[in-house]
Amino acid sequence: MSTALSPLFELQLQLREAVLGGDAGDIVADILGEGIEPAARLGIYRNHALATLGDALRRIYPVVCRLVDERFFAYATHQYLRVRPPGSRCLNEYGSDFADFLATFPPCEGLPYLADIARLEWMLKSALTKRQPKPWRADILAAIPSGEAAYVALRLQPSLSYLASPWPIDAIWRANQSDEVPTVDPASGGVNLEIRRDGEAVLWRRLDLGTFVFRKSLADECMLAAALTAANLRDAAFDPTAALRDVFAEGLVVGVAVSLDQALEMTARDGQA
Amino acid sequence: MSRGPDGPAIVSRRGAIEKIHVGIGLRSPHASQIAVARPQLGFLEVHAENYMAESPAFDELLELRRDYPVSVHGVALSLGSAEELDRSHLDRLKALVDRVEPMLVSEHLAWSAIDGVYLNDLLPLPYTESSLDLFCRHVDQAQQELGRQLLIENPASYLRFRQSSISEPEFLSEIALRTGCGILCDVNNIYVSAWNFGFDPIAYLEALAIAPIGELHLAGHHAAEAVDILIDDHGSRVATPVWELYAVALKRFGPVPTVIEWDTNIPPLEILLDEAHHAQELAYEHRPVAAI
Numbered sequence: 109m110s111t112a113l114s115p116l117f118e119l120q121l122q123l124r125e126a127v128l129g130g131d132a133g134d135i136v137a138d139i140l141g142e143g144i145e146p147a148a149r150l151g152i153y154r155n156h157a158l159a160t161l162g163d164a165l166r167r168i169y170p171v172v173c174r175l176v177d178e179r180f181f182a183y184a185t186h187q188y189l190r191v192r193p194p195g196s197r198c199l200n201e202y203g204s205d206f207a208d209f210l211a212t213f214p215p216c217e218g219l220p221y222l223a224d225i226a227r228l229e230w231m232l233k234s235a236l237t238k239r240q241p242k243p244w245r246a247d248i249l250a251a252i253p254s255g256e257a258a259y260v261a262l263r264l265q266p267s268l269s270y271l272a273s274p275w276p277i278d279a280i281w282r283a284n285q286s287d288e289v290p291t292v293d294p295a296s297g298g299v300n301l302e303i304r305r306d307g308e309a310v311l312w313r314r315l316d317l318g319t320f321v322f323r324k325s326l327a328d329e330c331m332l333a334a335a336l337t338a339a340n341l342r343d344a345a346f347d348p349t350a351a352l353r354d355v356f357a358e359g360l361v362v363g364v365a366v367s368l369d370q371a372l373e374m375t376a377r378d379g380q381a
Numbered sequence: 382m383s384r385g386p387d388g389p390a391i392v393s394r395r396g397a398i399e400k401i402h403v404g405i406g407l408r409s410p411h412a413s414q415i416a417v418a419r420p421q422l423g424f425l426e427v428h429a430e431n432y433m434a435e436s437p438a439f440d441e442l443l444e445l446r447r448d449y450p451v452s453v454h455g456v457a458l459s460l461g462s463a464e465e466l467d468r469s470h471l472d473r474l475k476a477l478v479d480r481v482e483p484m485l486v487s488e489h490l491a492w493s494a495i496d497g498v499y500l501n502d503l504l505p506l507p508y509t510e511s512s513l514d515l516f517c518r519h520v521d522q523a524q525q526e527l528g529r530q531l532l533i534e535n536p537a538s539y540l541r542f543r544q545s546s547i548s549e550p551e552f553l554s555e556i557a558l559r560t561g562c563g564i565l566c567d568v569n570n571i572y573v574s575a576w577n578f579g580f581d582p583i584a585y586l587e588a589l590a591i592a593p594i595g596e597l598h599l600a601g602h603h604a605a606e607a608v609d610i611l612i613d614d615h616g617s618r619v620a621t622p623v624w625e626l627y628a629v630a631l632k633r634f635g636p637v638p639t640v641i642e643w644d645t646n647i648p649p650l651e652i653l654l655d656e657a658h659h660a661q662e663l664a665y666e667h668r669p670v671a672a673i
Contacts, residue, residue: 116463116512119542120495120504127500138507140541142578148608149540157502164501194499197457197470198430202501237436 126150127157128193129186161189165203168233171284172210172226175219184213200237204230221275221294228277228301231269232312235305238267243359246352256366260332262355263363267305270315270324274298278312304360318346323355402638403661404452406615411650412441420654424450424484426640430457432481433473442481452485452596452640453478457499460519460533461492461506475527485596485638487532487565488523490516490553507542508552520560532595533557534565537573537602537613549574550588563595566634568627569619573602573611582626586633594634599627599660600642616645619656624663631667639664 325335402423601617
């Protein structure tokens with residue numbers, strides 16, 4: 109039975125619109141007053157939705173909030189909620205594309221680094237929700253037959269993420285952790301960041317270009333050979349031997365896949381991407 | 382090591398000796414402390430949607446599950462939506478329930494999503510014959526997919542619809558009768574809704590079918606600033622009149638597992654344990670006459 113045009117469906121669409129801050133329309137006429145204005149009763153739900161979703165974003169993006177101030181942040185999150193309301197029913201998955209929204213939000217044009225700050229904060233938040241499997245040792249590579257070496261893929265720690273920005277977003281983020289904000293020159297250069305969970309904390313560090321490209325390629329599930337090639341192409345100073353040694357030494361590798369079928373599958377997927 | 386509730390043994394309305402199970406809602410600021418201190422609690426209740434991804438929090442829950450029964454309380458299945466149930470969300474709920482093997486699984490008499498948008502709130506339904514049919518169909522489907530009984534909780538409400546022709550306790554009782562689901566009776570929600578609409582909360586309790594009641598909820602509320610409305614915010618101790626209503630519920634329903642919920646302005650764990658202890662004392666004090 110199709111319920112798409114049922115009166116209840118229509119009522120719920122109207123109520124949704126009203127709760128998200130839109131026009132309450134005819135829905136008010138369906139609400140009993142019982143001593144209180146129907147619009148005031150509706151307002152309880154609207155306030156709750158805007159407050160809880162706004163609070164969720166404020167917890168994830170404290171530095172973005174600080175950079176634009178509380179009042180503007182509330183305005184921006186309200187606009188975001190109107191344009192991109194939650195699709196997932198798990199609240200902790202809401203806000204993943206807030207950075208993309210900020211990047212095209214006209215009032216934020218004067219803060220070109222704001223979207224990358226948001227991307228960094230989403231990665232910081234996400235890292236804490238990821239497990240930390242026991243890392244593998246480098247000698248696993250010695251067990252791989254030479255004929256299959258071209259089809260090796262390394263699995264990295266789930267909490268790892270990589271972010272390149274033309275702005276010094278790490279310095280800007282750190283500067284906004286204290287009451288007295290030291291001056292950071294936004295034009296002082298970009299960064300290639302690695303973000304990772306470490307116990308109950310999240311760490312990040314700057315990487316040189318070759319190492320960044322190599323590790324990001326691995327995190328994107330490229331095969332090892334492809335990741336090494338990509339890094340070499342972008343950075344003439346890239347040292348593949350040291351790079352491979354370091355990902356094991358730093359405990360980043362949590363799995364090794366060696367399979368022609370898997371390699372073909374990954375190649376096809378990479379090709380599509 | 383296995384620890385469970387250590388409350389007073391009493392006789393239920395069914396005549397069996399059993400303990401009153403009083404639990405608390407497990408919230409992330411308390412998880413580590415509970416993992417270390419292992420306080421005496423009947424069970425822990427978790428919001429399903431906080432544990433639907435593989436995560437350190439989920440691992441922690443499985444660890445606690447070894448020592449505590451767990452109740453899974455869903456807030457986003459949106460059984461009242463006038464569309465098909467969200468297949469992927471139901472699958473995620475089933476995966477969680479299969480892994481945790483909870484003592485109870487519950488959801489709400491409400492809707493929270495429509496046409497792809499999730500509103501993060503428990504929105505009210507008009508209580509009509511057609512919405513009753515719809516809700517029962519969704520409960521049937523969810524119970525079939527999960528392979529177990531659901532409990533359905535009465536929501537705190539701030540508005541009622543002109544179209545409603547059935548009272549909420551009758552609506553809820555009829556769902557239980559038709560689908561075989563249980564009822565999670567939230568005592569604070571009854572008090573809040575009764576205040577907001579001017580009905581008698583005890584009459585509401587008396588209109589609820591007794592047999593399906595499988596769990597009780599207690600929580601705090603506050604008064605809205607601009608209008609004479611109470612808000613169910615789970616942000617304070619249980620109010621005195623709600624404790625009094627809880628005593629009435631215990632007399633009517635017998636010793637039912639009870640949860641103290643606290644979701645905003647989360648206090649030290651000791652405060653929740655103190656509230657749980659008080660619930661346990663009341664449950665003993667108001668145990669059925671046959672037990673005395």
